[in-house]
Amino acid sequence: MTRYDCIVVGLGAMGSAAAYQLAKSGARVLGIDKFSPPHAFGSSHGDTRVTRAAIGEGVEYSQLALRSHALWRDIEAQTGAKLFQRNGCLTISGTDAVVMHDVDDFFANIGEAARRYGIPHQTFDTPDAIRARYPQFAVKAGDRAILDEEAGTLFPEACIAAQLELAARAGATLRRDTAVARIDPLAQAVEVVTADGQRYLADKVLIAAGPWLPRFIADELNRHFTVTRQVLHWFEIKTNPERFAPANCPVFIWPVPQSREVHSSLYGFPLDGDPSLGVKVSHEESGGVTDPDNVDRARSPQAEIDRVYRAYIAPFLPDLGPRCLRTETCLYTRVDRSRFIIDADPRDPRIGFVSACSGHGFKHSAAIGEALAQQMTQRRAAYVDLEPFRLKRLAPYLRA
Numbered sequence: 545m546t547r548y549d550c551i552v553v554g555l556g557a558m559g560s561a562a563a564y565q566l567a568k569s570g571a572r573v574l575g576i577d578k579f580s581p582p583h584a585f586g587s588s589h590g591d592t593r594v595t596r597a598a599i600g601e602g603v604e605y606s607q608l609a610l611r612s613h614a615l616w617r618d619i620e621a622q623t624g625a626k627l628f629q630r631n632g633c634l635t636i637s638g639t640d641a642v643v644m645h646d647v648d649d650f651f652a653n654i655g656e657a658a659r660r661y662g663i664p665h666q667t668f669d670t671p672d673a674i675r676a677r678y679p680q681f682a683v684k685a686g687d688r689a690i691l692d693e694e695a696g697t698l699f700p701e702a703c704i705a706a707q708l709e710l711a712a713r714a715g716a717t718l719r720r721d722t723a724v725a726r727i728d729p730l731a732q733a734v735e736v737v738t739a740d741g742q743r744y745l746a747d748k749v750l751i752a753a754g755p756w757l758p759r760f761i762a763d764e765l766n767r768h769f770t771v772t773r774q775v776l777h778w779f780e781i782k783t784n785p786e787r788f789a790p791a792n793c794p795v796f797i798w799p800v801p802q803s804r805e806v807h808s809s810l811y812g813f814p815l816d817g818d819p820s821l822g823v824k825v826s827h828e829e830s831g832g833v834t835d836p837d838n839v840d841r842a843r844s845p846q847a848e849i850d851r852v853y854r855a856y857i858a859p860f861l862p863d864l865g866p867r868c869l870r871t872e873t874c875l876y877t878r879v880d881r882s883r884f885i886i887d888a889d890p891r892d893p894r895i896g897f898v899s900a901c902s903g904h905g906f907k908h909s910a911a912i913g914e915a916l917a918q919q920m921t922q923r924r925a926a927y928v929d930l931e932p933f934r935l936k937r938l939a940p941y942l943r944a
């Protein structure tokens with residue numbers, strides 16, 4: 545039986561990054577995935593992801609995004625793939641709606657991170673200033689905005705494919721369409737058993753199973769994770785398609801109140817090519833808790849699409865029409881206060897895990913994979929500090 549230095553379970557955003565970085569460092573790596581990534585069953589599909597550098601969820605995240613941006617550029621140079629389009633992220637905030645990803649001071653944090661890390665940015669202090677530059681957004685009295693100029697769009701399927709290509713080129717063994725059934729810590733090694741009965745040994749195992757992660761970790765950790773169904777929408781452009789061309793439209797985030805108590809957020813992307821394919825605009829809702837193996841992936845009923853258009857699109861993006869051209873279903877795996885958890889399994893320090901990062905992890909995944917690879921091969925994480933995301937650091941964020 546071949547013995548590996550490291551086995552990576554799950555080859556989505558986090559696992560493909562870790563497998564590539566491990567292989568690049570010379571480790572003997574086996575990567576295993578139950579599907580054939582990139583695929584549309586987990587958390588990393590739907591054409592685009594927002595990346596930002598000045599991070600509203602907390603200034604501790606900016607180091608991850610900035611390092612990831614450097615890595616995406618390096619991977620683009622090695623593979624020729626287009627992974628990152630830098631055209632800024634505009635965060636719009638009204639006086640009554642600043643909560644985003646459970647963070648009350650999201651908007652203030654962006655400015656703080658931009659100043660601390662010297663990230664180029666512009667501020668728009670009045671609705672008129674926003675309208676003059678970006679007429680596609682129907683801002684109201686009291687709205688203000690900040691443009692993170694280092695931000696933009698990531699193409700998640702291309703990011704995963706490129707990292708798996710580089711992992712294979714560097715010597716990693718990749719097993720696709722192979723589900724891991726068990727991970728057993730033995731005295732001399734960790735054994736990974738697949739559903740088809742194969743057994744593999746390694747010194748270390750990283751679990752990067754996204755929404756399936758809770759099945760693999762200690763029971764006492766499961767209570768921290770909630771998997772919800774999220775729907776992505778592409779709405780038709782009714783008027784002024786030029787306003788959504790990348791030159792005129794950054795990615796955007798807009799926390800909006802649904803009521804005094806309930807806050808959600810709207811986010812969207814510039815056109816990626818043909819205007820007739822519509823603009824991808826999504827919103828975050830707490831959604832129903834779901835089981836990743838039994839998710840309803842059918843197109844939403846028309847009544848639900850009409851509700852989304854009335855609540856999230858028409859009041860904010862009047863150039864978009866009610867016709868929804870495409871939907872995709874994707875999975876969020878949230879931890880309290882939308883935190884990340886990246887740590888060793890309390891049952892055995894040879895088994896590490898990385899959470900699916902609460903709906904905002906893709907942009908950080910390249911740097912997280914690199915830092916995990918450095919840790920697993922006994923080197924110090926050279927570029928970023930994963931300490932803020934250890935389990936023991938979660939306590940202040942837990943809900944009562």
Ligand SMILES: Cc1cc2nc3c(=O)[nH]c(=O)nc-3n(C[C@H](O)[C@H](O)[C@H](O)COP(=O)(O)OP(=O)(O)OC[C@H]3O[C@@H](n4cnc5c(N)ncnc54)[C@H](O)[C@@H]3O)c2cc1C
Nearest residue numbers: 554556557558578586587594724753754874900905906907
């Ligand atoms: C709708 C939506 C929008 C988002 N928007 C953004 C955004 O704009 N910006 C951003 O930064 N982040 C965003 N995120 C979050 C981001 O996409 C996730 O943080 C990230 O994709 C999580 O990656 P992962 O590797 O943990 O999970 P995945 O990419 O889902 O990978 C997990 C892998 O594990 C495999 N696996 C599971 N079980 C097994 C098993 N038993 N054996 C073998 N393999 C297994 C799966 O097949 C899968 O390939 C969004 C997420 C969603 C759902």
